[in-house]
Amino acid sequence: MALTALRWREDRLELLDQRLLPAQSRWLTCHSADDVAGAIRDMAVRGAPAIGISAAYGVVLAARALGAAATAATLTPALDTLAASRPTAVNLFWALARMQRIAATQQGATLIQALTNEALAIHDEDRRMNHRLAAFGLPLLPEGGRIYTHCNTGALATGGHGTALGVLRSAWTAGRIRGVIAGETRPWMQGSRLTSWELMQEGVPVTLVTDNSAGHLMQRGEVQAVIVGADRITANGDTANKIGTYGLAVLARHHGIPFYVAAPLSTIDPALPDGSSIVIEERDASEVRQIQGTPIAPAEVPVQNPAFDVTPAALITAIITEHGVIHAPDTANMAAYLANIEGRDVDDAGVNP
Incomplete structure (x- = not known):
């Protein structure tokens, strides 16, 4: 199985706790945007792309918690919490901006599904991007x-x-x-x-x-x-x-x-x-x-x-x-x-x- 730092499980985000490697492999379970922000801030997950992907999933968790009340306005506190977790990595803000654009157009169950699709897309795009980048760098x-x-x-x-x-x-x-x-x-x-x-x-x-x-x-x-x-x-x-x-x-x-x-x-x-x-x-x-x-x-x-x-x-x-x-x-x-x-x-x- 390919090495990975994060796993999405529909209702939760699992992060490989990088503070413990290589001595111990332990997965942290995040059920909320606050959990994700804490993991980013405390460097359980790190690396600019992984931080951005994790933050996107954090927005999904916030929307799922809000349910039918999920809107751009009600998601703002979660977005602010995630944005404050690490100030230097621009990928964090790039991913949150993508999620905000989705939130601006929908609400409730439709919004939750759209945000989930966007987070999955951000994750998949990063995987594919890695290989394209490597092809340019190799020569x-x-x-x-x-x-x-x-x-x-x-x-x-x-x-x-x-x-x-x-x-x-x-x-x-x-x-x-x-x-x-x-x-x-x-x-x-x-x-x-x-x-x-x-x-x-x-x-x-x-x-x-x-x-x-x-x-x-x-x-x-x-x-x-x-x-x-x-x-x-x-x-x-x-x-x-x-x-x-x-x-x-x-x-x-x-x-x-x-x-x-x-x-x-x-x-x-x-x-x-x-x-x-x-x-x-x-x-x-x-x-x-x-x-x-x-x-x-x-x-x-x-x-x-x-x-x-x-x-x-x-x-x-x-x-x-x-x-x-x-x-x-x-x-x-x-x-x-x-x-x-x-x-x-x-x-x-x-x-x-």
């Missing part, structure tokens, strides 16, 4: 190379195959790369707990390294490319991703190594001109003072814990989406890319713009 990776990745962007972070990790999985299957280097990705250790585990499930050779090893490995010629995901991409190509990504991009540029961002079109937020407009989530200090509840620092030491950083577009070799590749992203190239695909059906994304 960019150096043949026979070892590729460095950060955080987790695989099946656990999406509706299926993965974004950056999906490219790597496809590249390994095609015999294009010889292995993956996964940074541990503090403080939640998504690289060590999730990415290494996912790749091992697939039989992809993976080496886990501490985050501060990246420069050393690049200096020694052990990294041929870097590929990461994204939680938000602005109109000029600046990219917000898990904290530590910016440092990797700087190192890659210094060592002449290509740096790729792989993310669905829904991650691009053309309303934001550049990365300075992105809201960066600041998380609880306990995540840095502890590892899975075990203290590793003085209990009262002041902590800064930004969940994301912004990589300037000038450091990004290319952005890969399900519609193709944006080389040397900047405001002009991003605008041309978006204009090229405007109005195209997502299933027609077989030609690189």
